[in-house]
Amino acid sequence: MLVEQIMKTEVITCKPHETIESALKLLHEHHIRHIPIVDDHQHVIGIVSDRDVRDASPSIFHPDPSNELKNELQTIMTSPVLTIHPLDFVEEIASIFYEQEIACLPVTKANKLVGIVTEKDMLYTLIQLTGVHVQSSQIELKVINKPGILPEVTSVLGRRKVNINSVLIYPYEADQRYKILVFRLQTMNPTPTIEDLQAEGYEVLWPNMPGIET
Incomplete structure (x- = not known):
């Protein structure tokens, strides 16, 4: 999946x-947490978060809070900015x-801002990729780590003509000779499929259903 498929293209900028005050209003009005700072050519030269604005806002005990909010955004923005394509x-x-412990990435093309991706966008995308947003059943298998194992397993799943919503593969930490396959199947009754897999000698880790040996 590409960034252009998940990025937001209507980006609020400053x-x-x-002023800090103008950014504060935009953050509240649009219910956003980050504002890219751009120049006249739409080049990203900085970014301001709601935390930056909050930290820069004066205390209620400040003699003249309005003066602090009149400071320019370039005095608090983070720069340079990591961008993606x-x-x-x-x-x-x-x-x-x-790795960078960030919550937002501006998207640029030819050095110009074209979109933005947030950690919330990433989380929603992960939900879609794993298929948990639709009714389904999850099956986890421990299989030998060898070429061709995935089509072997999917051929067994195909016998029941059940749609596969998603497939995840990750290492079996206890023994690198094996790996874990996680299938989300478009069925609420995975028992017949589990029985087929076990009949072929595959070890089903989940679900550990009563009456079915695993």
């Missing part, structure tokens, strides 16, 4: 000379969110 893979930018 110029560096605009519309044709980057979502799976790859997920690692950027994790």
